[in-house]
Amino acid sequence: MSQSVSAAPDAGHSGGRGHHRPAMPALALAALGVVYGDIGTSPLYTLQTVFNPVNGLSLNALNVVGIVSLIVWSLIIVVSLKYVTLILRANNHGEGGIMALLALAASSVSARPRLRRTLLGIGIMGAALFYGDSVITPAISVLSAVEGLEVAAPFLKTCVIPVTLVALVTLFLMQKHGTAGIGIVFGPVMVLWFIVLAVAGVVNMMRAPAILVALNPLTGLAFCLHHRWLAFVALGAVVLSLTGAEALYADMGHFGAKPIRLTWFGLVFPALALNYLGQGALLLADPGALQNPFYKLFPQWALYPMIVLSTVATVIASQAVISGTYSMTKQAMQLGFLPRMNVVYTSEREMGQIYVPGINWTLLAAVVAAVVGFGSSTALGSAYGIAVTGTMLITTILTFFVIRYAWHYNWFLCVFATGFFFLIDAAFFSANLLKLMEGGWFPLLVGLIIYTIMATWGRGWEMMRAEARVRAGTTPLKPYLATLLKESPIRCGGTAIFLSPDPDGVPHSLINNLMHNRVLHKRVVFVTVNNEEIPWVPASERVSVHPLDSECYQVTITYGFMDEVDLPRALEVCRAYGLSFEPAETSYFLSRATLVPTRDSGMAMWRERLFSVMLHNVGNVAAYLKLPANRVIELGARVEI
Template identity: 45%
Template sequence: MTPQDTASSSSATPVEEGPGGAGSWPLALAVLGVVYGDLGTSTIYALRAAFSAQAGALAPSAANVLGMVSLVLWTLLLVVTLKYVVCVLQADNRGEGGVFALIALLRPWRGLDRWGRRALILTGLAGASMLYAGIMITPAISILSAVEGLAIVSPRLGGFVVPATIAILALLFAVQHLGTARIGALFGPLMALWFAAIAALGLYGIVQAPQVLAAVDPRHALHFFGANGVAGFVVLFAVFLVTTGAEAMYADIGHFGRAPIRRAWFVMVLPALVLNYFGQGAVLLRDAHAVQQPFFHLAPAPLLLPVVVLATLATVIASQAAITGAFSMTRQAAQLGLMPHSRVVQTSDETVGQVYVPLVNWMLMGAAIVLVVLFQSSDRLASTYGISVSTTMVVTSILAFFVVRERGHWHWAAALLFLLGFLPIDLAYLGANALQIPHGGWFPVLAGAGFFTVMSTWRRGGELLGRQAGENARTLDDLLHVFERDQVARVAGTAVFLTAQRGGMPAALCHHVERNHALQRQVVLLTVSIEDVPRVSGDERIELHDLGLGFFRVVLHYGYIQGVNLPADLAACGDRGLTIDLAAATYYIEYRSPLSAHGRRDGMAAWRDRLLGVLVRNSADVTQGFRIPVDKIVEVGLRVRI
């Protein structure tokens, strides 16, 4: 029920090409709808934000426009293409990617007594926390930026932008419980249409001002910094917005494999983004007044309303991908023991990854609507967005360095080259985004700090509860002594005691025997172990030990993205010599409530003890997804001083 150490291994070696094989172009089409929505829709607001008041209101002169477009191009090539598409996608955890995959690859439940290892895991939690904060902002800035096109269609529609955005957000979150199984097939074709459209619009703009192609020369970017000084550094927060969504490439490697993600990037996404940003630059070279909405000024007047509608659909798809990503992250974090369990609803019978988490859904909806009401426009929201994404990218670079050294067995020189090549770039963008904290960047910082506090407290509290349980555990001989002393009767049936302990007798068992003076003849001490790998095969699932006198210890191993089915796997124990009459079995589940041990030097601060108590009381039953018949469960509550 909490992650435990096992002998099973992870790998940081390349995965196979994923479902569908290397030649699956339909899979590459599906990638567009899931992976590249955020990157694709950042074209609507990124260049606009670069010339906004938050960026210092730089004049859209020819030199500044060429410098900005050059910065955008080389950011896409260095950060997204070289770092993520070429390098980071090489590190996976048995085919899975993302921040939690990197954390799991570092085996955080080993070596926590070393301060360096603990600091590294806390760094990973900080990255995951800021990623959550970024997901909270994605629907607000994406949809608002698209709906703002109404004001370009007609200034009279400007007053409807915020109400329309709120209405779309409310509807989007309201239908999440239905899942995306039925409409998900449309995401890929719609995003393919979006990328084709933004490429065509960009090409249309370039034809009218082909001098923008000079921005390919990186000297324009260098000249931009030389001419603008500090203001040139400040504007990096807006340039960085062109990378938002790059983390999704790595996070979704388990769904699609590397080949379709790379194929979609090089064949369609990167060319479309480059063409569109250059096209927006061309618009600004022709008309400096278009700086308020360079994306929508690309569209000819007859096509403006259809472009606004298509942009809104694209941003809804991008937001949908972010929301479902948050659901999956929450379940993975809970499985890894990094976050309290929340109620998870499976929305598809065919696809195990399609889930709905009500608590997260309504939290994201509230945050998105509050952000729209507070900031009112996408260029103001842009100042909130980058710091969460840039922090996550810094953390990804650091964790990936240790992963390729420890698990990928890269030579230290190659690993160091990776770190020194990308970390300074990430830190530069983080520094520029940090300057936006007074202008809205405080929101993701506060949200990320909240997530970090919850995750670190939950993780540390779990360690303390587990340690106390281990210190107070009794042996089988101790229990047999109680049998003789109290004349405990052995009755027919099977008792299954769910416990996180791998050794000794669980406290719930001892409590049950001492209070009832009776125990079933067959006793199964069952531990559900969520490993630091995404999947565990059926052959590796069951670990069985016969302790004698009717006692058996069973450990069921699952990956952190897999579902748990206790009755089915207990029935499979029959092939290993343990036959259980499931119809006559009773499941005993122990719940440990923490009590603060004030003055313990190795515990937590009193306020964190209280927070842990709140989290424990409000977390969902960890066994809800175990498929145990509810009429066969007996709950045993235990209070533990930590």
Template identity: 45%
Template sequence: MTRTDDAGHKAGDVATSQASHAKSSLPLLTIGAIGVVYGDIGTSPIYAFRQAMHVRPGAAASHIEILGLLSLIVWALTLTVAVKYVFFVTRADNNGEGGTLSLMALARKTFAKPPAWITGLGVLGAALFFGDAIITPAISVLSAVEGIDLVAPGMGRWVVPITLVIIIGLFAVQRFGTAKVATVFGPVTAVWFLTLGVSGLVHIIEYPAVLQALNPFLGIQFLATHIGIAFVVMGAVFLAVTGAEALYVDLGHFGRKPIVIAWFGLVFPCLLLNYFGQGAFVLQVGVENVQSPFFEMQPDWALLPFVGLATLATIIASQAVITGTYSLAQQAIAMNMLPRMIVQHTSATQSGQIYMPQINAMLMIGVLLLVLIFQSSEALSNAYGIAVSGVMIVTLSLLVVVMWRNWKWHPAAVIGFGAVYLIIDGGFFAANAAKLFQGGWVPAVVALAVALLMWSWMAGRKRLSDKTRRDEVPLEFLVNNLAKKRPTVVPGTAIFLTSDVEGAPTALLHSLKHYKVLHEQNVILTVRTSTSPRVPDDEKVTIDAYNELFSRVVVTFGFMESPNIPKALALARKLGWKFDIMSTSFFLSRRSLKVGQKGGLLRFWQDRLFIRLARNASDATEYFHIPTGRVVEIGTQVVI
């Protein structure tokens, strides 16, 4: 799955599945990684250094202050992205997949009984990603479109309307899939990075003294001499590394090697050249004469095409976030962390290409509201960072568990690694938390709302499962009784879906009660989700026969797979089961949930929220791809 994850976080529609890695060449995978994995971090130079400059004290900045800011950006990129993510996080793959939820599943595997806090971290990471997902398209597109005011002074009043039109168009085309657009993502982004590098190199050549910023002590000195604004500065510096989480989220689509080659071969050098170039330009013309160094350092003849290329790059970055959100939502649904939603596959060959209309609509509304409320990328930058830095802390926490229990690192090494990056990631989070009331509340509120929904859904499902289990008849008891005293047997196959492997399905009990017949073949079908992203076909289906009338079939899907029951049951033919979809009826229970009288205030609103979510969940028939003409639904009422 995509930006899975985690998720994710960003490439479901533009990348190939892990199964196709062997068929794809390394150069093609590397170009694809440039377009998808690094689309977000590649737009950071538009606004990151500008924001760092604008939080300086006083009306002017000294030579040493500019070098100090540059040093902080350079070493943030190096330590957070190059070292933490490229060297360590990308090694924590779950059967080749990455992302927050994938890492959570990997950490859970190491426990016989996983502690609740592991799941809690996964929920928190997923919720924070949703908070990030509504900000990235808004700030990215806004920052690029703002360049038109430099091309044609007086056009500033059109920045917001143009941004709104681009965003509406971007979300409107999602339903068609991105297979065709994806083919240009890599080349366009590669051109973008080369342009970043060349435009920065020109100014470095003119002012090579800017390379002094490679000295990390200049950054430390800046923070030590500017204690009063250190948090604000670090919040601005953090903008340079936003998008780093995509390295891990997209691991399963490209593999580690192409991601590493793309980073060190093109992305990292070009980002450094551009940041140094911006610094050289500012030091040459004077900080008081610069408002937006990224655009102003371009020659006049190149400004218009540069704005156009920047707009394309930000659209690509936004596309990656949108598709990553689909992937993350799909994973959360598979893990029973969110209610079922409509998942439309937009490609017959690439399983990661999906479209979720409900998620798309919610994202679009959120992004449009942010653009209308904040009006500029500078104002919106205050809202950016809390969610991403929070995801990084969650990733670090789960990674430490994997290092300790899965990789069997020495405890001292685990503690040392965790302590170093807790200081770095914790510092970034604290710096962004300082902007809570200047806009940081936006992703915090979104993340809190999503976490609340996920928590309520999981808690409600557990209560419903416990209630159903108490009321159900043990399956073996029922099967044995029916074998001794058979009701009328009719031709065909009946498949009864149930999530409880021990109890008799409610639909079976009500069918016997009302119809008083059994089919020739009765299958108790349970769908499970594995902690692995994908399950091989030869391990997907298991069949156990109780007697000549009853069988149990367990179908296991990976958490990144789309659960297609008819296709899975077709695999059962290899196990000797003669399955014919046209002579099979699927019996499903449709529960009508009612609120009970027990519980306090928390239980009161949580149960009502769960019931509302359950009512709005997509139909099980559609979710499991069961032919509607073969489904019999039996209604039951359950008080929770």
């Protein structure tokens, strides 16, 4: 009778974060440097975009006060109430972000397969829109900062695009070196940034104290009732003040909810509100400042220092989004929604600091295309909102299923809590759909391409695994092994590790090896790698060992979607149970599938061909599992889907 053993990894290979959290002040400072870069740089372009003549909203006192009121109360309702108060509670074992939320929502309705598939489709679309956001954010942030050159010296207008491109290319070239070195200065720079925002806002509020009327929520409501259609159109630009709200949730796993809440209410929100009020007061006193209301807040002597500080702040904002894209890509790979890609760990201490070369260069190409194609931050503003509001809307939908089916809250409370935010998100999203032809098509196109890739890979990979399990399950492992050992096959030295999708079935690679080589290794290990819909698998549950007969073993290794996948390192824990692996004597046998698209499957033929191309050209199992290249043996198999 076989016995199951749960092996605990050694301390150095912990399945979790493997380090203690710093003290609260250090966490709060780090959160300022990473979490708030995007939303913190929104004042650079929001009001200028709202009053863009193409939106049809005239610049007068009532409109300025009404728009500022909408911005301030949007920050209160959407960011403070929705994200900081509610969404931060919907964590997946401490992790946040659209993929973590999707995994949590999907697992909460696992007993309803049809609903689960629907949620997976919705969540994948949210993740795809996040990629669109990741293209627009670096482009609009850095471009809006460099546009300050036009204000300081109009003759430098022709330098804006080249300088922006140099800054962005340099940023993406630096990614392979990691962010550990420059991350130390991010926090203090953002502290200075928010203090400057607040001071500039207060100074300019003195020029027109009447702007304080915007703090009354009825002011924004009266603006909407008076203008109706124009107010609805304006919402498409007002939402730019909320860009980066998703980062509050996505970066929760790095810092925890408390530091994010502390820094939001203690510094970020007051600074943003004061700056928007200051810009509003400036426009009341000097309508000509609409050329660039942010930079017009400052005296002439301060323009060049502010251009430098703004550019640094926008680079920090871009870095946060780029790093978040790497993390989400890794999570999507672990959950089976993206092909395996090369992931480089840029820090020996922080496993969250990663670099994905394929994503990096694809993002750079798309960002450069956005800067050159749109040419200004105002034009990019039209493209920005759809990706942001689409992701926000999907986050709200997924949150409903979490609080209803995972937390089991009262149905009425769930509908009321999320329905209120759903209506607001839907209004913002609908307003941005009006900008579809003005640039909104761009993030939608990016999202559609990514969605097609993720949905096709997810469905194809699911079908591949199902087919592999069927092929393995047709021959149960234990009876097959007992019959094989009775025939006393020739056994050679060393250890053979056969990867199997089903721990109870015979892996195809074993059958192929016996067919071609007619030998069985002295020690045979059947390894199954599972990925769970949780971020971190506890160290004590990472590896389980089942001894079989005659030096044969079953080993199951389980990873979460935030864990680093490293099969040889995971197998080291088996040493405590007499199952040690000498690298020079261990061979890994994998099945290399040759995909044969057929018309009798669950996908259209073009999707099957797309999946086949991705399967054979993007990554490989050996690299994903970090297997030594000179110890891997791949045996071919034809698979029809």
